[in-house]
Amino acid sequence: MPHILITTDYLRPGDEVDRYLRMRGHTTVHTSLAGVRAPERIAEAYAGADAALVGHEPLTADVLRRAQQLRVIVRTGVGYDAIDVAAAGELGITVSNLPGINANAVAEYTLGLLLASARRLVHSASAVAQGAWPRRHGRELRGATLGLLGYGAAARAVVPLAQAFGMRVLCTTGVPNAEQADATVHFVGLPELLAEADYVSVHTALTERSRGLLGPAAFRAMKPTAVLINTARGAIVDEQALAEAVRTGQIAGAALDVTVQEPLPSDSPLRGVDGIVVYSHMAGQTDQARAAAASEGADELLAALAGRPRFAVNTPHLAGPPAKRTG
Known part of the structure; x- marks a missing residue:
């Protein structure tokens, strides 16, 4: 009888997913690993x-080696950069994600950040709460240029929403020309996108190539009136360089749903910079997206246990006998 660990913080004992897995003969244990997670605590949970079914906890090679029985990991979301997928493959562990599962939620949230930034909504509400009555003007989205870094499911879902507001959409991406099917989107190189965009919105995966992609050179290339939006991964942005760019007026501001370290540490360079607003990694968190991720995640877990994963991200690493585990 397989023993299933559930660490995703919004899944609970006795909920629909829990009942679904138990009805199929599995035992379940819920251990939320949200927030700051010590490696020792994570390793203990996986014993x-x-x-x-996992959330955002970092699954390092050491943690995975100590998980003697683990065969399947399913990330209840899209990003899986917190998991050492190569090490998992060498240990015979299949890792899956749920591509596109929260695309609509992220797209709507992205428009929310655009509107909040353009109209300075957070600044206004905070000032009123402190007894002030600010009347500083904002900007309309109509006629502005939105630059998308990446063209995955979330970015594609942003396109019609932005166009409904009258925005021109640029995109820089590595997908083949044949897959760039939307004739209303202008596909350009990164330098051109940074130079022309009024808003730069990040929707690419975190890889070694994209880590720190938006640093000093990128901010120097952007308009002084431009705003950075990030709903992807914090490490794509050089946070020290961003803080300096906003503080010195190289760019106008940033709305960040993700940061390098979460929760945001007290000594983060992003704190106290007028024009930078940090949110709490909520872009994909809607009732609908959570329900879909829970259902699809449970189905993917059962399929992977049966040797038929639909969304495995590390299948090529599974060739050959599994590496020996120590615990």
Whole structure:
């Protein structure tokens, strides 16, 4: 009887997913690993688990080696950069994600950040709460240029929403020309996008190539009136360089749903910079997206346990006998 660990913080004992898995003969244990997670605590949680539905906790090679029975990991979301997928593959562990599962939620949230930034909504509400009555003007989105870094499901879902507001959409991406099917989107190189965009919105995966992609050179290339939006991964942005760029007026501001370290540490360079607003990694968190991720995640976990994963991200690493685990 497989033992399933569930660490995603919005899944609870006795909920629909829990009942679904138990009805199919599995035992479940819920251990929320949200917030700051010590490696030792994570390793302890995974002891004895055959499969896991996971949130954002970092699953390092050391943690995975200590998970003696683990065969399947399913990330209840899209990004899986917190998991050492190569090490998992060498240990015989299948890792899956749920591509596009929260695309609509992220797209709507992105428009929300655009509107909040353009009209300075957070600044206004905070000032009123402190007894002031600010009347500083904002900007309309109509006629502005939105630059998308990436053309995955979330970015594609942003396009019609932005166009409904009258925005011109640029995109820089590595997908083949044949897949750039939207004739209303202008595909350009990164330098051109940075130079022309009034808003630069990040929708690309975190890889070694994209880590720190938006640093000093990128901010120097952007308009002084431009705003950065990031709903992807914090490490794509050089946070020290961003803070300096906003503080000195190289760019106008930033709305960040993700940061390098979460929760945001007290000594983060992003704190106290007028024009930078940090949110709490909520872009994909809607009732609908959570329900879809829970259902699809449970189905993917069962499929992977049966040897038929639909969304495995590390299948090529599974060739050959699994590496020996120590615990």
